[in-house]
Amino acid sequence: MFVREGDEQRAISSMPGVVQHSIDSARRAARQAAEAGIGGIMLFGVPSRRDATGTGATDPNGILNLAARALVDEIGDALVVQTDLCLDEFTDHGHCGVLAADGHVDNDATLERYRDMALAQATAGSALLGLSGMMDGQVAAVRETLDDNGFEDTAVLAYSAKYASAFYGPFREAVASTLVGDRRTYQLDPANRREGVREAQLDIDEGADIVMVKPAGSYLDVLADVAAMSDIPVWAYQVSGEYAMIEAAAAQGWIDRRRAVEESVLSIRRAGADAVLTYWAVELATWLKEEQA
Numbered sequence: 106m107f108v109r110e111g112d113e114q115r116a117i118s119s120m121p122g123v124v125q126h127s128i129d130s131a132r133r134a135a136r137q138a139a140e141a142g143i144g145g146i147m148l149f150g151v152p153s154r155r156d157a158t159g160t161g162a163t164d165p166n167g168i169l170n171l172a173a174r175a176l177v178d179e180i181g182d183a184l185v186v187q188t189d190l191c192l193d194e195f196t197d198h199g200h201c202g203v204l205a206a207d208g209h210v211d212n213d214a215t216l217e218r219y220r221d222m223a224l225a226q227a228t229a230g231s232a233l234l235g236l237s238g239m240m241d242g243q244v245a246a247v248r249e250t251l252d253d254n255g256f257e258d259t260a261v262l263a264y265s266a267k268y269a270s271a272f273y274g275p276f277r278e279a280v281a282s283t284l285v286g287d288r289r290t291y292q293l294d295p296a297n298r299r300e301g302v303r304e305a306q307l308d309i310d311e312g313a314d315i316v317m318v319k320p321a322g323s324y325l326d327v328l329a330d331v332a333a334m335s336d337i338p339v340w341a342y343q344v345s346g347e348y349a350m351i352e353a354a355a356a357q358g359w360i361d362r363r364r365a366v367e368e369s370v371l372s373i374r375r376a377g378a379d380a381v382l383t384y385w386a387v388e389l390a391t392w393l394k395e396e397q398a
């Protein structure tokens with residue numbers, strides 16, 4: 106769920122049916138999600154101002170922290186309120202970390218920002234932090250900071266096998282990203298299958314509660330590999346481009362929308378995902394309920 110600063114919700118043209126919420130419309134959507142019976146919501150912030158170090162991410166009144174607080178207040182334990190822990194929505198250059206003087210992403214300086222972000226999100230009430238920035242050592246750093254500050258029960262979801270993918274395209278519009286270039290220095294090489302498993306193992310060793318593979322549909326082999334070796338839950342993220350492709354083809358009448366949506370998520374489940382992050386979550390849950398009734 107995307108939450109923007111300001112009073113009005115806005116459409117995302119490349120993701121028909123998904124919107125940038127205001128905090129008020131996010132409250133209503135969270136209630137619907139709880140009624141539909143899904144497990145949780147993952148929040149992404151869309152700030153109106155950005156800067157070099159992403160100060161909006163650690164400001165208690167930054168949009169993502171405000172949204173987390175509002176939704177926990179709205180629905181309590183009816184849903185697991187989760188937050189994306191990454192700087193890309195908050196930096197003016199659009200990278201997931203802070204930059205060194207020569208312009209490359211500075212891994213270890215970024216870890217310090219992630220520690221502060223983790224504290225801000227946990228303080229706002231987020232129960233599960235989604236570490237999507239792909240910095241080395243991020244799980245250990247965030248786990249240590251949480252434990253040292255009384256947030257032992259706040260869970261860490263590690264985006265372990267996050268590939269440098271073209272399928273994140275519509276997400277850039279969804280969060281009004283300013284990124285120029287790509288994330289290939291910190292996300293994984295789509296040609297490399299084993300590295301996904303190795304990254305998941307590293308995150309398990311660093312104390313992750315859940316590991317994730319992303320994107321899902323084009324990486325079912327990696328997902329099956331990680332599911333086979335992991336002794337902790339494995340999730341998969343069906344990303345914006347996967348959503349947009351099915352919506353676009355269905356809008357043309359070229360595929361059966363409901364069957365394609367169901368088959369795409371079923372395949373992710375079949376490959377070994379214990380849970381799936383998908384933009385169709387509420388609709389799918391509603392269909393499943395109807396079928397069971």
Ligand code: PBG
Nearest residue numbers: 191193237272273276344345346
């Ligand atoms: C980083 C983040 C991204 C996505 C989720 N978290 C963007 C990226 O890494 O480029 C993409 C998700 C999607 O495409 O649906 N904050």
